[in-house]
Amino acid sequence: MGFAEDHLIPLVDEGLGNSAYLVDLGDGRALAMDVSRDLRAVRRAAARRGLSVAFAADTHLHADFLSGAVQLGHDDGATVLASAAGHRAFPHTPLADDEEIELGGLTLRALATPGHTDEHLSYLLLDGARELGVFTGGSLIVGSAARTDLLGPDRTDELARAQYRSLRRLTTLPDATPVWPTHGTGSFCSAPSGSERTTTIGAEKAANPLLAAPDEDTFARRLIAQLGSYPAYFDRLGEINRRGPQVLTGAPTVPxxxxxxxxxxxxxxxxxxxxxxxxxxxxxxxxxxxxxxxxxxxxxxxxxxxxxxxxxxxxxxxxxxxxxxxxxxxxxxxxxxxxxxxxxxxxxxxDGGHQTTTEFLRPAGVHGRRYLDVRQSAEFAAGHVPGSVHIELGALAAHAAETPAGAVLACGHGERAMTAASLLERAGRTDVAVLDGGPGDYAAAHGQHLIEGTGGSAS
The missing domain is CATH 3.40.250.10 (Rhodanese-like domain)
Incomplete structure (x- = not known):
């Protein structure tokens, strides 16, 4: 069969920073790659094409969302494809390195690419001998590679070195081969900022800083140095995905x-x-x-x-x-x-309920308060208000006592800062205010210039 570019349908979750993919196999059937339990976008895309989902593949045991593969297997009779090394506890077709699955004219070849997780697979999509593209999950991504610390600090360096070897393996593919990662901008599984979510092998060989590392030691140091914090729930979902998420009998409701x-x-x-x-x-x-x-x-x-x-x-x-x-x-x-x-x-x-209010201040109205920045460390380092204190939102509950008295809490726009204020309120800290705006707004209102670097952090 001929494979047109529009046979690949990216399904982007902007919040999690991930891309799932629906592949039109050309015979009324489809392959779903790395889809989450929220299958609404998959269902809409398949319905527009008149497709039934015949295959559902996962590149790895996801930490940031529950996989939708089990649900597709239950609802649509889809064949679930996953790494044999993942020891998943539900019906699936386990694949080892270099094993192939025929998709009705196309072929999917499993490539063992450990690093992000132990059992990580990439999938090379082939039309005969022609490489149509490679689904790289959390291995090679646009401008980087996904984090290697999800299995604990004692495994981080080992997995970073495995990631080095996996990326080197992927770069043996032809330069023109499209690269279809799962993790992208906004993903806490690690990715640099940028608008592009797909790339090619050649583009990454030319511009990916990690691929420019001269050796394994340098690669591991560079990768580990860029790792930031990640949500607490990541520590739970991998095992749930290994066991298989509970099959839903209907859409969830909010009574x-x-x-x-x-x-x-x-x-x-x-x-x-x-x-x-x-x-x-x-x-x-x-x-x-x-x-x-x-x-x-x-x-x-x-x-x-x-x-x-x-x-x-x-x-x-x-x-x-x-x-x-x-x-x-x-x-x-x-x-x-x-x-x-x-x-x-x-x-x-x-009904007689009480309410609490929170000061929400425009930048020009903030005077004499310490500035507490709750953004991620990379955001803070890229530019922050002089003299500001930095505690990431995810760490704030554990550091509530370190919040300066009467501080104004700030993030990029005000949403995370309001979350921070609500957490401090629960800890008994009701003396804080929230900035309606971000560091650039504050600096402009007070005649300041943002500074770069990591000084001022309290976390």
Missing amino acids: PLTAAEVRRLLGSGAQVVDTRPAAAFAAGHIPASVSIPLRDQFASWLGWLLPEDQPLVFVAAGEHDLAEIAWQAYKIGYERIAGHLVGGMEAWLA
């Missing part, structure tokens, strides 16, 4: 709750997550609730900051899509959804 029902749930240990915009949260929220505005990154921060075994009650804006909230939670294994407060804060107050 309606009255204010009285929310109050009872709070008394039994439920956690309120407020998904409204930062300004709405600042104007009034249920005491001890956590602000995580509903946006692309919602799942990452939910999984980073809250335990998965706590019932969740959501306070949502009227325009919010409750199905989106539910799927973002479910794709990272957060299934204990108690429901949402019907009528929002108006209903809460009408």
